[in-house]
Amino acid sequence: MKKMDYIDEIVSWEEEFEFFYKVKVRFSETDMFGHLNNTVPFTYFEQARIEYFKSQGFMQDWVKPENETIPVVADLQCDYLSQIFFDEDLKIFVKASSIGNSSVDLHYMAKKSDGSICLAGRGTIVQISKKTGKGVRWTEEMRDLFLKSKKSAVQ
Numbered sequence: 550m551k552k553m554d555y556i557d558e559i560v561s562w563e564e565e566f567e568f569f570y571k572v573k574v575r576f577s578e579t580d581m582f583g584h585l586n587n588t589v590p591f592t593y594f595e596q597a598r599i600e601y602f603k604s605q606g607f608m609q610d611w612v613k614p615e616n617e618t619i620p621v622v623a624d625l626q627c628d629y630l631s632q633i634f635f636d637e638d639l640k641i642f643v644k645a646s647s648i649g650n651s652s653v654d655l656h657y658m659a660k661k662s663d664g665s666i667c668l669a670g671r672g673t674i675v676q677i678s679k680k681t682g683k684g685v686r687w688t689e690e691m692r693d694l695f696l697k698s699k700k701s702a703v704q
Contacts, residue, residue, distance in 0.1 A: 553628050555646070555656065555671045563666065566642035566658055568604060568698070570597035574637045585633035590668050591625060594657045597641035598674070601655075605694045618676050618685045623652065625672035631665065638662045645695045651676050651684030653695060 556562045570593075578589045602608045602620070610616050633639070642658040652675045659668035676685050687695070 553669055556669065562656070563658065566644050566656075568597075568601050568644065569640040569642045570600045572596065572639050572641060574633060574635050574639065576635050579635045583634055587629065590627045590629070590659065590670065593639070593641045593659065593668075594625065594627070594643075594670055594672065597643045597657065598655060598672075601643040605691075605698065607691065607694075617678055617680065619679055620674050621677055623673040623675045625670070627657075627668060627670040629668060631661075631667045633659075633661070633667050639667070641668075645698060646671065648687065648692060648695045650686050653687075 572593055574585055574589075578585055580586045599608060602611075607620070611619055638661070640660045642660070644656050646654045646656045648654075652673050654671060654673050657668070657670040657672070658666055661667050676687060677683060678685050
């Protein structure tokens with residue numbers, strides 16, 4: 550497996566994930582060679598990220614029209630580790646890697662049904678004000694939820 554600069558040691562990195570979202574590769578997501586189009590993992594990461602945020606209780610507030618803050622993607626990357634084909638079942642894992650004042654660095658891992666890692670990725674999400682476009686600090690409750698999920702994944 551190639552070395553990714555956001556992963557110090559692959560075995561412990563893999564063991565820290567708890568949350569996952571299941572997807573099945575649709576025919577429309579494959580290219581003329583029969584494998585997953587290279588843009589689709591970003592959609593899978595988005596689906597898993599939204600479900601992860603829901604599980605933390607964040608999305609429920611962010612989607613309210615009166616809420617002042619929203620999450621935005623500041624950067625996103627994906628490393629393709631093996632080919633993925635139509636009708637394969639995948640688990641897309643998400644975890645908080647590091648938490649800033651208004652940002653969180655999320656890590657992603659996709660596993661095939663045989664347990665092999667086929668995708669790895671990371672991305673920074675920033676909570677911003679809809680009015681000013683500037684970063685808004687996480688509340689203590691939000692920070693605690695991120696830290697709690699991070700600690701429970703390590704144990």
